[in-house]
Amino acid sequence: MATIRDVAKLADVSVSTVSLALSNPARVSPKTLEKIRQAVAAVGYVADPLAQSLARGRSRMIGFVVGNVGNPFFGDIRRELENYALDHQHFVVVTDSSGKTDRERAMVEHLIGLKAAGLALAPSGYDRDYIDFIGGLNVPIVCFDQKVAGIERDFVGSDNHLAGAMLTEHLLQLGHRRIAFIAGPSHMHTATERYRGFVDTMANAGVEVNPNFVVDGQFTRTAGYEAAMRLLIQPERPTAILGANNAVALSALQAMQELGFRCPDDISLAMIDNVQWSSVITPRITMVVQDTLALGGIIARRLMHRITSPQSAVEPPQDFVLTPKFVPGNSCRRI
Amino acid sequence: MATIRDVAKLADVSVSTVSLALSNPARVSPKTLEKIRQAVAAVGYVADPLAQSLARGRSRMIGFVVGNVGNPFFGDIRRELENYALDHQHFVVVTDSSGKTDRERAMVEHLIGLKAAGLALAPSGYDRDYIDFIGGLNVPIVCFDQKVAGIERDFVGSDNHLAGAMLTEHLLQLGHRRIAFIAGPSHMHTATERYRGFVDTMANAGVEVNPNFVVDGQFTRTAGYEAAMRLLIQPERPTAILGANNAVALSALQAMQELGFRCPDDISLAMIDNVQWSSVITPRITMVVQDTLALGGIIARRLMHRITSPQSAVEPPQDFVLTPKFVPGNSCRRI
DNA sequence: TGATTAAATCGAACCGGTTCGATCAAACTG
DNA sequence: CAGTTTGATCGAACCGGTTCGATTTAATCA
Numbered sequence: 001m002a003t004i005r006d007v008a009k010l011a012d013v014s015v016s017t018v019s020l021a022l023s024n025p026a027r028v029s030p031k032t033l034e035k036i037r038q039a040v041a042a043v044g045y046v047a048d049p050l051a052q053s054l055a056r057g058r059s060r061m062i063g064f065v066v067g068n069v070g071n072p073f074f075g076d077i078r079r080e081l082e083n084y085a086l087d088h089q090h091f092v093v094v095t096d097s098s099g100k101t102d103r104e105r106a107m108v109e110h111l112i113g114l115k116a117a118g119l120a121l122a123p124s125g126y127d128r129d130y131i132d133f134i135g136g137l138n139v140p141i142v143c144f145d146q147k148v149a150g151i152e153r154d155f156v157g158s159d160n161h162l163a164g165a166m167l168t169e170h171l172l173q174l175g176h177r178r179i180a181f182i183a184g185p186s187h188m189h190t191a192t193e194r195y196r197g198f199v200d201t202m203a204n205a206g207v208e209v210n211p212n213f214v215v216d217g218q219f220t221r222t223a224g225y226e227a228a229m230r231l232l233i234q235p236e237r238p239t240a241i242l243g244a245n246n247a248v249a250l251s252a253l254q255a256m257q258e259l260g261f262r263c264p265d266d267i268s269l270a271m272i273d274n275v276q277w278s279s280v281i282t283p284r285i286t287m288v289v290q291d292t293l294a295l296g297g298i299i300a301r302r303l304m305h306r307i308t309s310p311q312s313a314v315e316p317p318q319d320f321v322l323t324p325k326f327v328p329g330n331s332c333r334r335i
Numbered sequence: 336m337a338t339i340r341d342v343a344k345l346a347d348v349s350v351s352t353v354s355l356a357l358s359n360p361a362r363v364s365p366k367t368l369e370k371i372r373q374a375v376a377a378v379g380y381v382a383d384p385l386a387q388s389l390a391r392g393r394s395r396m397i398g399f400v401v402g403n404v405g406n407p408f409f410g411d412i413r414r415e416l417e418n419y420a421l422d423h424q425h426f427v428v429v430t431d432s433s434g435k436t437d438r439e440r441a442m443v444e445h446l447i448g449l450k451a452a453g454l455a456l457a458p459s460g461y462d463r464d465y466i467d468f469i470g471g472l473n474v475p476i477v478c479f480d481q482k483v484a485g486i487e488r489d490f491v492g493s494d495n496h497l498a499g500a501m502l503t504e505h506l507l508q509l510g511h512r513r514i515a516f517i518a519g520p521s522h523m524h525t526a527t528e529r530y531r532g533f534v535d536t537m538a539n540a541g542v543e544v545n546p547n548f549v550v551d552g553q554f555t556r557t558a559g560y561e562a563a564m565r566l567l568i569q570p571e572r573p574t575a576i577l578g579a580n581n582a583v584a585l586s587a588l589q590a591m592q593e594l595g596f597r598c599p600d601d602i603s604l605a606m607i608d609n610v611q612w613s614s615v616i617t618p619r620i621t622m623v624v625q626d627t628l629a630l631g632g633i634i635a636r637r638l639m640h641r642i643t644s645p646q647s648a649v650e651p652p653q654d655f656v657l658t659p660k661f662v663p664g665n666s667c668r669r670i
Numbered sequence: 671t672g673a674t675t676a677a678a679t680c681g682a683a684c685c686g687g688t689t690c691g692a693t694c695a696a697a698c699t700g
Numbered sequence: 701c702a703g704t705t706t707g708a709t710c711g712a713a714c715c716g717g718t719t720c721g722a723t724t725t726a727a728t729c730a
Contacts, residue, residue: 004716004717015681016682078431082431110384351688
């Protein structure tokens with residue numbers, strides 16, 4: 001591998017001139033520049049990014065840290081970020097914490113060690129320790145998905161209260177009153193907001209929420225399945241189930257199928273967030289989806305702005321909250 | 336941030352001794368070791384991975400390069416690799432090429448620039464240029480999923496011929512004769528093997544393959560959908576469709592639903608590879624799935640072996656081909 | 671034309687580690 | 701006790717770049 005010294009030798013200039021020529025061609029005379037260009041081509045020189053990062057104290061690498069890269073929600077955002085970053089000479093490396101806070105932390109530390117230029121982070125923690133950790137990082141960070149109280153960073157996400165409200169309203173308008181809600185972890189902002197959206201809308205409509213109809217699905221497949229089972233074996237069953245995310249809603253569908261309930265004939269179902277192949281799932285689930293492309297675009301632009309413009313450090317963190325979209329399916333019937 | 340020189344100063348030893356003590360404690364006297372340990376703790380020293388990588392010429396980072404992290408097939412493998420790597424003090428960074436060969440190449444070059452310890456690579460290319468590129472890399476690499484002729488590396492994958500054969504056999508035994516096949520790109524090893532499995536099994540059974548019943552779905556959603564449509568609008572329709580991967584098969588299901596065909600009553604469907612939430616798709620698709628956990632485990636062990644054991648460089652590349660598993664659903668009916 | 675200023679280039683220090691040959695004292699050999 | 705081996709430690713070079721103050725060269729002005 002050719003080094004910058006090889007280039008310098010061949011072009012008969014100093015190493016520092018080569019470095020200067022490569023990073024700021026305008027400050028070098030045209031004819032030296034040409035000599036250097038030829039030498040670079042001749043030896044096939046490519047700068048070592050590691051050495052550059054060490055010397056500069058910054059790399060051109062953006063860390064994308066999420067709990068589940070397999071989730072299409074994150075996938076879309078990743079793609080948007082990646083395209084944008086690539087256009088600005090930055091690379092995205094993805095790390096998956098599998099939802100584990102300590103692993104996420106190790107990964108973030110690793111990325112910081114690599115002198116990452118910036119981080120797009122879907123936070124998985126919420127306690128003091130975690131907040132202090134994130135807050136203490138001296139690197140541009142854009143948080144998304146989960147709004148964590150206490151983290152003073154740019155945030156990009158969707159209006160989750162509205163998401164819960166929209167589906168609740170839809171079910172109410174179809175005549176449902178016994179609406180069940182499979183919730184997510186109470187420490188997650190998205191989960192509590194969606195739940196509040198449900199509760200508030202029910203209250204506004206003057207419909208009482210049956211406490212037995214609110215179960216915790218942890219946003220996971222297994223817990224969602226159990227939660228759904230608990231709903232379905234009650235003597236007084238709900239007429240509609242609202243799943244606070246895709247995993248719990250689809251687990252509920254599975255539970256319904258296994259117990260022989262027809263959807264939507266026996267029980268209606270609605271969910272927040274899309275899944276891959278939702279179009280071939282029968283019935284097509286009525287859902288509220290996030291505008292992942294827009295989210296990804298905002299995250300990308302905001303992060304690159306923080307990275308590239310020096311004075312952005314003094315700009316206060318900003319929240320970007322997008323409106324989710326209602327996508328009707330045929331999983332909810334009028335009663 | 337404390338550097339190794341701070342530690343050396345405080346412990347009153349040379350920098351090289353500190354370095355030695357940290358990397359090979361046994362070669363340092365117990366009492367200096369203790370001094371150094373205390374100094375490390377006192378200044379809160381953590382080695383800069385960047386500087387280490389630069390000096391050593393190798394990092395502790397493993398690159399996981401695939402075409403679509405959203406595919407659960409890759410997701411499971413990634414998880415296995417990650418767990419194993421973490422146990423061996425290595426980190427996994429994921430890069431997604433979106434199936435684009437040139438982007439994959441850029442990402443691999445980037446990882447090499449970062450002095451990646453090794454690569455787990457699902458190759459996306461096949462031409463001379465690409466093969467030379469991969470072959471020229473001087474880093475441990477384990478390829479998986481796609482076996483590319485000409486790449487002399489460890490390979491981990493499934494018996495795709497068998498996968499195609501199993502489903503074909505299944506359909507034949509149910510009495511089907513007019514079996515259609517939605518194929519993948521002919522340059523992909525998995526695609527051609529699966530197709531051969533289909534053709535060979537048909538031939539063995541003495542059943543002729545209708546040329547109109549073999550269409551190209553490119554392993555993608557859109558092409559798969561079009562391919563399925565071509566099949567379904569023929570006056571003489573197939574009684575069963577075998578999708579060479581999950582995307583084309585599910586696109587076929589969607590096409591069937593849109594045209595009003597019932598599966599399996601009108602047309603049977605079988606596919607290779609699982610998808611997330613396949614359990615809630617109606618009907619439950621009969622499929623052959625790969626043992627992703629086992630694949631991931633083998634990839635992880637093989638790669639770590641190549642990385643950690645110096646003499647492994649002379650070991651010839653090895654192929655690991657696993658037997659896929661038949662998972663019956665209710666998308667195929669007897670006729 | 672000599673003084674002043676701007677532009678181009680260079681040398682050396684630095685980023686933060688690793689590595690290897692040299693040094694030196696202690697322990698071992700005959 | 702002189703000669704050799706061993707173990708601990710050190711100094712210096714190195715990995716491959718960047719950066720900045722100093723120096724040389726060229727251009728501008730009086």
